[in-house]
Every structure is written in C-alpha cells, then in structure tokens.
Amino acid sequence: MPLIELRGVWKIYDSGSMRVVALRDVDIDVEEGEFVAVVGPSGSGKSTLLHIIGGLDRPTRGIVRVAGIEVSSLRSDTELCKYRNELVGFVFQMFYLIPRLTALENVELPLIARGLDPRERRTKALEALRLVGLEHRAHHRPAEMSGGEQQRVAIARAIVTEPKLILADEPTGNLDSANARAVMDLFEKLNKALGVTILLATHNLELLSYCDRAIRLVDGKVAGIYDRERYDELIALSSKRLREHDST
Numbered sequence: 001m002p003l004i005e006l007r008g009v010w011k012i013y014d015s016g017s018m019r020v021v022a023l024r025d026v027d028i029d030v031e032e033g034e035f036v037a038v039v040g041p042s043g044s045g046k047s048t049l050l051h052i053i054g055g056l057d058r059p060t061r062g063i064v065r066v067a068g069i070e071v072s073s074l075r076s077d078t079e080l081c082k083y084r085n086e087l088v089g090f091v092f093q094m095f096y097l098i099p100r101l102t103a104l105e106n107v108e109l110p111l112i113a114r115g116l117d118p119r120e121r122r123t124k125a126l127e128a129l130r131l132v133g134l135e136h137r138a139h140h141r142p143a144e145m146s147g148g149e150q151q152r153v154a155i156a157r158a159i160v161t162e163p164k165l166i167l168a169d170e171p172t173g174n175l176d177s178a179n180a181r182a183v184m185d186l187f188e189k190l191n192k193a194l195g196v197t198i199l200l201a202t203h204n205l206e207l208l209s210y211c212d213r214a215i216r217l218v219d220g221k222v223a224g225i226y227d228r229e230r231y232d233e234l235i236a237l238s239s240k241r242l243r244e245h246d247s248t
C-alpha cells in the first residue's frame with residue numbers, strides 16, 4: 001500500500017465572482033521512503049497539493065489517503081490536528097518560527113500538543129536540534145540566527161514528532177545556494193538514514209538530483225511523472241517554456 005494515495009482529487013477555489021481550479025483530477029501514489037519532487041510553474045497547484053495532503057486544506061472532490069487514513073474524510077479540526085501532529089512535518093519557504101521563543105522552545109512546540117512532560121520535551125527537542133547540527137544554538141532566538149540556521153530549526157520542529165512524511169514547500173526559496181545545499185543534504189539524510197518520506201515542492205530544477213522522481217503539474221493537472229533517467233527531458237521542457245515566455 002502506498003504511503004500517499006490521491007484519487008480524482010480536485011480543488012476549486014470559488015469566491016463568487018472568481019473561480020480558480022487549482023487541482024484537476026489528480027491521481028498520485030507515493031511509496032513509503034520515497035523522496036519525490038513536485039515541480040511546475042508558479043500557480044500550477046504545488047502548494048495546494050501539499051496543503052491537501054497535509055490536511056491544511058480539503059479537496060473539493062476526491063480521495064486523499066495517507067498511511068491508511070482517509071484524510072479527505074476527516075471532518076473536525078481536532079481530527080485534522082491529530083493527523084498532522086502524528087504523521088506529518090511541514091517545512092515552508094518562510095520559516096514561521098516564533099520570534100520571542102528560543103530555537104529549543106520553537107522545536108518543543110509540537111510536543112506540547114502531545115502532552116509530554118517538560119523534561120521529555122526538552123530531551124526530544126535537543127535530539128532534533130542535534131540531528132540538524134544546531135544543538136549549540138538551542139538557546140538563541142531566531143533573529144540571532146542566519147536564514148539557513150532558521151530553516152534548520154524549522155526542520156527540527158518538523159521532525160521532533162518523528163513524522164512518517166515531510167511536506168516541504170519551496171524550503172530553499174529564501175536561502176543562498178550554500179544554505180540551500182545544507183538544507184537539501186539534511187533532507188537527504190532524513191530520507192536515507194531514517195526512511196522519512198519527503199514530498200518537495202519546488203520550481204528549482206537543480207534540486208531534482210536529490211529526488212527519486214518528479215511529478216510535474218501544469219494548470220493543476222499531472223502533466224507527467226519523471227524518473228531520474230528522464231530528468232533531462234523535464235529540464236528541457238521547462239527551459240523551452242521559459243524561452244517561449246521570453247519571446248511573448
């Protein structure tokens with residue numbers, strides 16, 4: 001059984017006068033332990049897809065199943081929170097750390113929802129910070145850290161609950177190339193050493209080298225699924241599209 005299974009998933013944003021089809025009839029399978037890229041131009045539905053898989057948003061139609069849980073039929077916020085807290089870690093382009101809390105306190109946050117006692121929380125949060133190489137920054141606040149360090153704290157916060165799945169939405173979008181590489185190396189380590197399944201939304205095709213395969217979205221539709229052997233094809237497609245864009 002795949003870890004992630006989407007069947008006939010649609011997402012339509014309808015605000016009366018404006019109707020946007022963000023996902024159209026999407027079928028996707030991701031196996032446990034895979035590192036999969038979601039690529040496609042801006043506005044193609046990458047973030048929407050991740051939000052729906054992570055239970056941050058619901059599909060208009062269709063079925064989303066993760067680890068045997070039918071996420072698309074979870075109704076209450078309590079059920080959705082429980083699903084997210086137990087199975088999913090999110091990493092976003094903006095790090096969303098709480099400025100007045102230290103790195104350690106930020107990483108502890110998801111464990112408060114689990115009702116762990118403070119000592120246990122601290123131990124687990126320190127362990128997560130060690131995994132991202134930032135134990136020595138535990139008592140620093142976000143403003144005292146570089147962007148790359150802040151993103152690694154956000155990753156520690158995502159993994160402190162030992163999720164099966166990490167959903168990363170343009171996680172290197174605000175980082176220079178050295179920090180971007182550090183973040184991607186870390187994802188690779190989590191994937192290879194701990195077997196965490198990773199779904200990475202990005203428009204940066206240089207990151208493909210880290211991924212087992214890529215799902216390409218265009219206008220909310222799955223326009224192709226590419227394995228390593230076909231990355232060249234995917235890169236050629238995107239640069240062709242950019243050239244066409246330039247000439248219009």
Ligand SMILES: Nc1ncnc2c1ncn2[C@@H]1O[C@H](COP(=O)(O)OP(=O)(O)O)[C@@H](O)[C@H]1O
Nearest residue numbers: 013020021022041042043044045046047048049
């Ligand atoms: N909350 C929303 N309300 C209305 N339209 C939205 C909303 N979120 C996203 N969209 C639209 O859905 C489409 C897909 O957006 P998104 O998933 O953010 O794409 P991507 O992450 O690939 O750039 C876009 O046309 C976007 O404008």
Ligand SMILES: [Mg+2]
Nearest residue numbers: 046047048169
């Ligand atoms: Mg996006």
